Amino acid sequence: MARVIIAGAGFGGTSTAVALRDRIGPAHEIILVDRRETFVMGLRKTWAIVGESPLLHGTRRLDAIAGVVTRRGTIESIETDARAIVVDGHRLEADALVLALGADHAPDSIPGLAEHGIDAWDPDEADRAHAALADVEAGGRLLIGVFGTPYPCPPGPYELALLAKERHPDAEVAVFAPMPITLPIAGPAECSKLDAELAEAGVEFLPGRQASEVIPGSVRFADGSERGFDLLLAVPPHRAPSVLVDAGLASPGGWVKVDPRTLETAAADVYAIGDATAIMLANGMPLPKAGLLAELEGAVVAARIADRLAGVEPTATFDGEAFCFIETGGGRAMMVGGRFLDDPPDVQVTPPSAELRERKLAFERERLTRWFGA
Numbered sequence: 001m002a003r004v005i006i007a008g009a010g011f012g013g014t015s016t017a018v019a020l021r022d023r024i025g026p027a028h029e030i031i032l033v034d035r036r037e038t039f040v041m042g043l044r045k046t047w048a049i050v051g052e053s054p055l056l057h058g059t060r061r062l063d064a065i066a067g068v069v070t071r072r073g074t075i076e077s078i079e080t081d082a083r084a085i086v087v088d089g090h091r092l093e094a095d096a097l098v099l100a101l102g103a104d105h106a107p108d109s110i111p112g113l114a115e116h117g118i119d120a121w122d123p124d125e126a127d128r129a130h131a132a133l134a135d136v137e138a139g140g141r142l143l144i145g146v147f148g149t150p151y152p153c154p155p156g157p158y159e160l161a162l163l164a165k166e167r168h169p170d171a172e173v174a175v176f177a178p179m180p181i182t183l184p185i186a187g188p189a190e191c192s193k194l195d196a197e198l199a200e201a202g203v204e205f206l207p208g209r210q211a212s213e214v215i216p217g218s219v220r221f222a223d224g225s226e227r228g229f230d231l232l233l234a235v236p237p238h239r240a241p242s243v244l245v246d247a248g249l250a251s252p253g254g255w256v257k258v259d260p261r262t263l264e265t266a267a268a269d270v271y272a273i274g275d276a277t278a279i280m281l282a283n284g285m286p287l288p289k290a291g292l293l294a295e296l297e298g299a300v301v302a303a304r305i306a307d308r309l310a311g312v313e314p315t316a317t318f319d320g321e322a323f324c325f326i327e328t329g330g331g332r333a334m335m336v337g338g339r340f341l342d343d344p345p346d347v348q349v350t351p352p353s354a355e356l357r358e359r360k361l362a363f364e365r366e367r368l369t370r371w372f373g374a
Helices: 011-027 044-050 123-134 156-167 184-201 242-246 291-309 354-372
Strands: 003-007 029-034 038-040 059-061 069-072 075-079 084-087 090-093 096-099 141-146 172-176 203-206 211-215 218-221 226-228 231-235 270-272 321-329 332-339 346-353
Touching: 003 011, 003 090, 011 029, 011 291, 011 354, 044 123, 044 156, 059 354, 075 242, 096 291, 123 231, 141 156, 141 226, 156 172, 156 184, 156 203, 156 231, 156 321, 184 203, 184 321, 184 332, 184 346, 270 291, 291 321, 321 354, 332 354, 346 354
Parallel strands: 003 029, 003 096, 029 069, 096 270, 141 172, 141 231, 172 203
Antiparallel strands: 038 059, 075 084, 084 090, 211 218, 218 226, 321 332, 332 346
16 A cells, blocks of 8 residues: 655645545545644635635535545645655655645745734634724725735735725725736736726725735835825735755745746655646746645646556646636636746636636535535
8 A cells, every 4th residue: 555645624625535545445545634623715814804705604624525634733744755755753755745834934035024014825814804894984994905925816906905805895995016917917908997997886996015014003114105095905915835845845034946847856655736836837927826826736747647557647837728707896806827837828818707706606616616525
């Protein structure tokens, strides 16, 4: 019996474990390791913050995944040559190792951010963000800030702004980001569709703003300007987890490099997927960090590992075709998607519709059922 270890039970790691289980069955051991006991559907953060639906509705126990051994603990170190990890002092070796550890939040890299803002990308902060948003009075200033790139779910700040504005129409809502346009991967023409939704809703977008400091009630930018706020919901800078840096898989401040088609690292039978990785596209931009992309990467990795265990030459490759949703309010959603690995990337923004929002709801429902059971 061979053993496969999947380190990290977020969107990518969980989906990989299920995909691998479906391919190799009980013939081999699959171990899924995470510091948490539960999986939380990441797209629910916005719903929880604006008060539409709680995180609990998208939360499942990891031990509900049939056919997969789940182990709770902190991964202290990774030995790539031996395909081993150390979890709370216990060393586990594997025949194949999948690293799906996501990206760490680094709010302390921006002076004052942790003290004066709320990390809207941290599920543990969703309740605090919701309570603070509920206290924003008519005429109050809600500022949503992107403090560094790349970050998971690129359309997320704009969705949060649109849904917050819908529920607090008398508030002043603005989004700032260091990028020159809302979604650089899509290009100016496609971004104009999202820009129009923001403008129509009365949400101000402030492009090209690199935050340098947060003080009480204001964000200071590198160009010397400032923007005041009554509530700051932040997308903090993100970094590859330090355990990956310590293992030599990523440089400090960088990301894990993988083969863009196979997700293999430089170490044999060690793969990395999802937010901790960097796949550079033909236009010089990184592949967006998004749940579906991590899931699709994991499906390729599962197929390749299954083939290797069966003594077959792997053929599965990642084609970079994916999408994500942007809710715009009024029961509608847009979609951003295309073929990211094409040269140049072919990415479109689909105008909002009720059908697309229903597809988003189905997206969550189908995965929770498939991964954890009814």
